[in-house]
Amino acid sequence: xxxMTKTRKDFDKDWIIExxxxxxxxxxxxxTVRALYYLLVTxxxxxxxxxxxxxxxxxxxxxxxxxxxxxxxxDRDRRIYGTTLAxxxxxxxxIETGKTQIKAWMDNYTLNPWENQPNYVEVWIEKVAQQGxxxxxxxxxxxxxxxxxxxxxxxxxNDSVPRFNSAIQRGQKPIILYFGDFxxxxxxxxxxxxxxxxxxxxxxxxxxxxxxxRIALNEDQVINMNLITVxxxxxxxxxxxxxxxxxxxxxxxxxxxxxxxxxQMVTDEIAKYFDPELHKExxxxxxxxxxxxxxxxxxxxxxx
Numbered sequence: 001x002x003x004m005t006k007t008r009k010d011f012d013k014d015w016i017i018e019x020x021x022x023x024x025x026x027x028x029x030x031x032t033v034r035a036l037y038y039l040l041v042t043x044x045x046x047x048x049x050x051x052x053x054x055x056x057x058x059x060x061x062x063x064x065x066x067x068x069x070x071x072x073x074x075d076r077d078r079r080i081y082g083t084t085l086a087x088x089x090x091x092x093x094x095i096e097t098g099k100t101q102i103k104a105w106m107d108n109y110t111l112n113p114w115e116n117q118p119n120y121v122e123v124w125i126e127k128v129a130q131q132g133x134x135x136x137x138x139x140x141x142x143x144x145x146x147x148x149x150x151x152x153x154x155x156x157x158n159d160s161v162p163r164f165n166s167a168i169q170r171g172q173k174p175i176i177l178y179f180g181d182f183x184x185x186x187x188x189x190x191x192x193x194x195x196x197x198x199x200x201x202x203x204x205x206x207x208x209x210x211x212x213x214r215i216a217l218n219e220d221q222v223i224n225m226n227l228i229t230v231x232x233x234x235x236x237x238x239x240x241x242x243x244x245x246x247x248x249x250x251x252x253x254x255x256x257x258x259x260x261x262x263x264q265m266v267t268d269e270i271a272k273y274f275d276p277e278l279h280k281e282x283x284x285x286x287x288x289x290x291x292x293x294x295x296x297x298x299x300x301x302x303x304x
Contacts, residue, residue: 113142121143122143126150130255
C-alpha cells in the first residue's frame with residue numbers, strides 16, 4: 001500500500017476558502033486569522049509558513065469578493081484611538097437620552113463581585129492577539145485582563161504592584177492566571193514575571209506574595225490535545241536547553257487550541273477561585289443597599 005503525502009498544491013485557494021467558510025459559520029464571534037489557520041490544520045491542511053501566507057492572502061480576497069464577511073475576523077494589534085466627533089447633536093434626542101440615563105442611574109447600584117471573595121484574580125496572557133478570546137469571559141466575572149506582549153515592560157509591572165498590594169491589605173490573596181505559548185520563551189516569561197513583581201514589591205516596601213498559576217500551554221496539554229507543533233527556532237539561544245530537556249516535543253502556540261475549548265478552560269479556571277455562596281450573600285446585601293441608593297437619588301433630584 002502506497003501512502004500519498006499531500007503537498008502544497010493540494011491546499012489551493014478553493015479548498016482553503018471552502019473549508020474556512022465552513023469553520024467560520026460555527027462561530028458567532030470573530031476570530032483571528034491565526035486561529036483559523038490552526039483550525040484548517042486540524043482539518044488536514046499542512047502546517048507550513050508558506051501555506052499560512054497564502055491562506056492569509058486568500059482570506060483577503062474572500063472578504064473583498066463577498067464570500068466571507070469582513071466582520072468574521074478580529075485584529076487586536078491595530079486599533080484606532082478615540083473618535084472624531086462630527087455628528088450633529090439634536091436637542092430633543094439629547095433630552096430623551098438624559099431621561100433614559102436618569103432611569104438607568106436609579107438601578108445602577110452594584111457591588112463589586114470580588115469584594116467579599118478570599119482571592120483577587122487577574123488573567124494575564126502572552127499575546128495581544130489572544131485578547132479577543134478572553135475579553136467576554138473576564139468581563140462576565142468583572143476581572144482584569146493583562147496582555148503582556150511577550151515579557152511585560154518594567155513600567156507595566158510597576159503599575160500592577162499597587163493593585164496587588166491593595167488586595168493584600170484587604171486580606172485577599174493575589175493570583176495571576178497565566179496563558180502563553182509552549183516554547184522556550186513562553187515558559188520563561190511567567191517565571192521572570194513573578195521574579196520582577198516580587199522584586200518591585202520589596203523595593204516599594206510591600207509585603208505579601210503574588211501567586212502565578214500557569215494554566216496553558218503546558219506539555220501535557222500539547223500531548224493530550226494533539227496540538228500542532230513545530231521544532232523550536234534554531235536561532236533561539238534557549239532552544240538547545242529545550243531540546244535537551246524535552247527531546248522531540250515541539251513548540252506550540254496558544255492559538256493552536258480550538259477557541260471554544262480555550263474559552264471553557266478559562267471559565268473553569270476562574271470558577272475555582274470564585275465562591276458562589278459568598279457571591280449570593282453579596283447580592284442580598286446589594287438589593288438592600290440599592291433601595292437606599294434610589295431613595296437618596298430621588299431626594300437629591302427633587303432639590304434641583
